[in-house]
Structure formats: structure tokens, C-alpha cells
Amino acid sequence: MTNHDGTCVTHRRYISYDHAHYGGNLVDGAYALAMFGDVATDICIQTDGDEGLFASYSDVQFKAPIRAGDFVEATGVITRTGNRSRTIDFTLSIVCRANPERGDSAADVLEEPIVATTATGTVVVPA
Template identity: 70%
Template sequence: MTVGLTVTHRRYVPYSHAHYGGALVDGAYVLGMFGDVATEVCIRTDADEGLFASYDDVQFRAPVRAGDVLEATAVVVAAGRRSRRLEFTARVVCRADPERGPSAARVLDEPIVVVTATGTVVVPPPGT
């Protein structure tokens, strides 16, 4: 079944991706993760990597910092003949804790939702 399929990726955000003061990471980093989970959705549903057609909405809700562990999830909420509508959520599940030491980090009691989005992917017609 396509609708309801959920794919989740986790990734550590390296300090080399810090782009702004305070070790902030640009929003495009999370959008890249959304593209990766969307690709896996297409592979699982259609045995093809598919193409990202559009975002309908992107909300940057909290900062992403170097040293975070991000979890990006895509859920298929609608499926047409060649299109799949996806809802995306990115959460910080672990965060660096430099006040305790240069390599200290912690697992968050409650993940922080940092980005939400909706978008559409398309796949080739069946049999092509």
C-alpha cells in the first residue's frame, strides 16, 4: 500500500556544515534530507528514484546546529497514477552540549521539530 508508507533517515550534522554564527546550518541542509527520504519512498513504491516536482509549503520552525542528529521522515498522504504527495518532518533528536565539554552531547527528552513541509514527487508511467 502506498498511502501511509513512512520512511525515516537519521544523520549527524557535521561541524563542516555550519554556515552561520552559533554553528547554525542553512535550511537547504534539511531540504536535502527531505529529497533523500523522498527518493527512498519512490524506490519503495515504484522501483524508481522518481523526481521531486514541487514543495507546496516549507516551514522553518527551529534552528539546526552543527552537532545535531537529525531525523527526517516522509509519509505518503496521497497517491495518483504518477504522483505521490508527501508530508515531511525533520526533528533534532540529539544535540551537542558544548557547555559540558567540547565533545559533549545529549539525547533530547523531546525531539525538536525544526522543519515541516509538504511536496509532490512524480514517477515514470508503469511499464517504462
């Protein structure tokens, strides 16, 4: 068994306005979880040559709102390698945010990313 602890993958994505579900252009928390699923798939391919299966989340924390017009980064880091399972810590951070007060297409790079969602999940890969 190869130890993959510390393996890290990051995906960056712009959140278009068609993802807004609520007032204030808020995006539902499932968006972050979908990104975590993509990151987990990428990690499994990188480490095990297989997409793997997402088995469970042991913790999910919604810490700040995600809005349409945000640019986000979803990062996953393997924190435990079992025979077939991998525990992954996830973070979704907002790195850019739309600024409609300056104009319809204005946006700002944030000095400090805003941590919007964190989670811990377990994936399973074939033996």
C-alpha cells in the same frame, strides 16, 4: 494503481561542523530540504522501484534552528497517491544536540525531539 498512502521512511544523520554556515554553528535550511530529497528518493524506490523526480514543494516551514553537532531525523509519509504523483509530508526533528558546556564532544539525547522543519512535497514516478 497501488495505493501507497501511509508509506513512511525515516533517515537519521549527524550534522558535522563543516555544515555550519552562520554564527552559533547554525546550519542553513537547505540542509533539511536536501534530506527531504533523499527521503523522497527512498520512498519512490520502496513503492515504485524508481528514484522518481521531485516536482515541487507546496509548503515549507522553518520552525527551529538546526545546528552543527545535532543528530536529526527526516521522515516522509505518503499522504496521497495519484497515477504518477505522490504527495509526501516531511518532518525534520532534532533528536540529539551537542552540549559544548559539558565538554568538546558532549551531547544530549533530547527528551522530546525538536521539530525544526516541516514540508509538503510532490514527487512523480514513471507510468
